[in-house]
Amino acid sequence: MSDYTRYTELLSEIADISYATALLHWDLETYMPKNGHARRAQQIGTLSKLAHEKLVDPELKKLVDGLLADPPKEKKEARNIELTARDLKRKTLFDAKFVEETSRATSEAFYHWQEAKKANDFSIYAPYLQKVIDLKRKEAGIVGFEGHPYDALCDEYEPDCTVAKLDRLFDGVKNDLKPLLDAIKAKPQVNDSFMDQYFNHDKQWDFGIEVLKDMGYDFDGGRQDLSSHPFTINFGAKDVRVTTRVSEETFNEMLWSCIHEGGHALYEQGLPDSDYGLPSGSAVGLGIHESQSRLWENNVGRSLAFWEWKFARLKEIFPTQFEGVSAMDFFKAMNKVEPSLIRVNADELTYHFHILIRYEIEKAIMEEKLNAADLPSAWNAKYKEYLGVDVPSDSQGVLQDIHWSHGSIGYFPTYSIGSFYASQFHAAAEKQIGALDPNDARPYLKNLLVWLRENIHQYGRQYGSDELSERITGEPLNAKYFMDYAQKKYGVIYGV
């Protein structure tokens, strides 16, 4: 057996363990009876440890070192070795004590975050968050960085991400989006009252499934279930599942999560099953992943043309609720812009200010300019400054997100990166496949998926984000495409 073949065997085995762990998670979020929690947490812990042990096993390192010195001739294979070497390097930087300390600190922070949020009392959380912050600062030192300590962290979520790049990106948000937002604020608000009525659970569910099928999601290799927070999860490319949640009091909940998670899932379903467990069978990073969900959700699913085609069908299902509502009314309502407190409910435009605020705070944390205790006031000041809103309670403010309690500092920017890539890729796709025909979206949806499969999905991690973007669009990430898209969309909606 060649060294490369043995390397693929070892990675496939690690993937088996990781996907089994993923199923333990999926079940926990969907069907597990409540008394199963304690043992399930333990089972997940054991399997995670096993996967880690297999990853840092000397046999794998020796194989990879050898193959790095004498690379396989095939480009894809050489690239796999290079990426695994990089992954192993990061994984082996931390000694067992540091890993365990981090694991304990984040478990405690997560628990106290939940308690603090429930009690609306940041002080319950602060000392545990501070411990996490201390460890993340230490982690940046261990990983090392050239420019900014934040680089060492965000790189884990979005390879090659740096503060230099992010600053440029968010300067664009401030310079270009702020005036657009101000212009919108000066206009009369759109009417979205018809969105908040009774919408039957099963009818919404069936419509969500129908839209997933419209998108090309393959139910022979996936399924949708209910969970309290929507997510996408996969156990290989042949079993990629989504979840959603349904509120009967509003239409502004389930469908967008179906389309969003459906976009993530189409990416995973498009990765090559033959490269199971290998970098070439895995997603590039969180930014590109998010670009897929947002492209489908926002650029397609919240477009006027799509609903000029699909709204008649929706009205068949909910004739009373949408009586007298036009596709244009529906389009405006689903894109209503309104500065608000909660990131996950934010519109496409103000969303990036929510991210900008978190990014600035995270950067200041890593520069040791802010500590846990300073976060509520920093948070509230920035919400006032960027969004003009007063934060009435920490539960609706600095305590709203789970991420920091998990130690995920450097994660938030990938949401904005994803949006910006989505518009950039979408523009490139439309150059080739043309625009959506409001009389029949089906050919467009089919062509779009083929385009994404051919240009993005099939490659796995063979190209980094920048390289991928350059191959497809001729340039690295450029927020201009998002600005153009936003300008056009909100021009129609608000006449700005």
Add this chain to the structure above:
Amino acid sequence: MSDYTRYTELLSEIADISYATALLHWDLETYMPKNGHARRAQQIGTLSKLAHEKLVDPELKKLVDGLLADPPKEKKEARNIELTARDLKRKTLFDAKFVEETSRATSEAFYHWQEAKKANDFSIYAPYLQKVIDLKRKEAGIVGFEGHPYDALCDEYEPDCTVAKLDRLFDGVKNDLKPLLDAIKAKPQVNDSFMDQYFNHDKQWDFGIEVLKDMGYDFDGGRQDLSSHPFTINFGAKDVRVTTRVSEETFNEMLWSCIHEGGHALYEQGLPDSDYGLPSGSAVGLGIHESQSRLWENNVGRSLAFWEWKFARLKEIFPTQFEGVSAMDFFKAMNKVEPSLIRVNADELTYHFHILIRYEIEKAIMEEKLNAADLPSAWNAKYKEYLGVDVPSDSQGVLQDIHWSHGSIGYFPTYSIGSFYASQFHAAAEKQIGALDPNDARPYLKNLLVWLRENIHQYGRQYGSDELSERITGEPLNAKYFMDYAQKKYGVIYGV
């Protein structure tokens, strides 16, 4: 950390992996999309291998050997060590080559069994079954035995099971059940035509859930789902799940599987969660496990008194279907005795002849008196002899069961053992808790579960089957209790 504590840690870790594997199976049978099959089989293979590696890890063997030489003072702990030593001994008897050969042979036999059954052509299966038979004969030699080579195999499913014991048991079947069966055959048949009508899926489902609740099955620590073959599976004692299947064309399908699997599940839910992964937290063997399912299904769920209480409720749900049907009519119909071809559809009485036939064939296989090619004619002759039925095709005959393709020779007798224990335990329980009150079964059902928990469930594997039976009933397995029960039940139904 004491050696015993370390031992419990290692066993808990093995249990984590085994339960994760069990979840992979559960999902495969319930919700997995069809394209997930290939990778799922691989994931199950990897996790099974990992669990095996952990079990035969020298650290565990060293610990157990040490603790065996210098046992813990607590009786339960000493017994755990003793049982684990026995488990390890069996697991370490086989070298990797033999394990792999068996695994390959059974995979191939299973595949060809499916093909042969579909095509009704035993010859497709025969050479692969012969390979399995050869390996099982070899296995018996490796394991070793004092009396009969079959002892080495059946002991895996029912500890301390031997041909000497089984022969005695099945002589009873022949001597006592045969005359009863002949007497019944001479009587007019009961009417069960009302069982085969349209019964709405959801109404059956809800009734099944209701009966599971009547039995005391805890839905906070379990759930019921649909699958093509009903089964019970658990991931610790706090998450014990059952599945069932529903036919809308007959009432003779779902409910009995609910109660049967519910009985298995009550056992698993009653095992001590604090002994997770340890022998004292595990079921004794297949015979005792089956005793729990059959006690609930047959001794309780197919009793006249239970339905004198519950039938009014069932008639509320299906008033047209059961119009003019009395609890007695229903009781007779559900217990109709009729020699037939298919084991899983057999009544309680003829069922044991199905098992006897398989037992005699398996014994002859191990004595090298029968080989794969001889099985169809041996099968058909015995069905004629014991049940008086002509087997029209191998698909409905020797190909009906999956067990031999899996290499499970020695498994079938545990079904009869389970039935016999069920009657023996049930008689002992009723001595203490009294009989079921047809006006209100609830106190009885509650007391019965408490009795089973106190006398059987809480001990896990602390007592072997014989010892357990002696503690509870004053004697080891004795089929007389089943004969008495059968005589009484069929006396009422057939006047024999």
